[in-house]
Amino acid sequence: MKKHSDDEMNRILSGLQTDERVQEMRKFIQHGRVSTYEHCESVARLSYKIDRLLSLHSDLRVLLVGAMLHDFYLYDWHNDDGGAHRLHGFTHAKAACANARAHFAIDDRTGHVISSHMWPLNLKKLPMTREAWIVCVADKCVSAYETLFRR
Numbered sequence: 001m002k003k004h005s006d007d008e009m010n011r012i013l014s015g016l017q018t019d020e021r022v023q024e025m026r027k028f029i030q031h032g033r034v035s036t037y038e039h040c041e042s043v044a045r046l047s048y049k050i051d052r053l054l055s056l057h058s059d060l061r062v063l064l065v066g067a068m069l070h071d072f073y074l075y076d077w078h079n080d081d082g083g084a085h086r087l088h089g090f091t092h093a094k095a096a097c098a099n100a101r102a103h104f105a106i107d108d109r110t111g112h113v114i115s116s117h118m119w120p121l122n123l124k125k126l127p128m129t130r131e132a133w134i135v136c137v138a139d140k141c142v143s144a145y146e147t148l149f150r151r
């Protein structure tokens with residue numbers, strides 16, 4: 001099963017994972033010692049596992065691309081930059097979605113996955129699709145693990 005899932009994920013994400021703009025996420029720390037790239041890849045992997053384990057039959061392209069780009073904001077949120085990142089938790093999903101739309105011409109469903117992943121912190125951005133809910137939950141699980149155990 002693992003080999004099959006790896007092949008399927010790699011097929012869907014291969015172009016994104018090798019893209020130089022996505023590779024830039026390796027420069028930024030997300031939680032503890034984990035880069036934003038590693039974090040997004042972990043969220044994509046867990047999202048895939050949740051979908052398969054619960055037989056949710058999500059649109060895998062929307063699910064995995066949304067998961068891989070959910071934190072595609074391309075800055076170090078730990079640096080204050082004169083207050084620009086003070087509200088990072090509330091603003092980065094919008095920035096990531098704008099970057100994903102500009103660089104990859106994602107569709108509205110994938111954009112929704114990205115823009116709603118910070119619910120309930122962003123109360124107005126309720127996940128409305130199964131893919132958005134899966135990524136939202138996977139992001140919380142991966143973030144908690146990275147924050148607590150990957151320092």
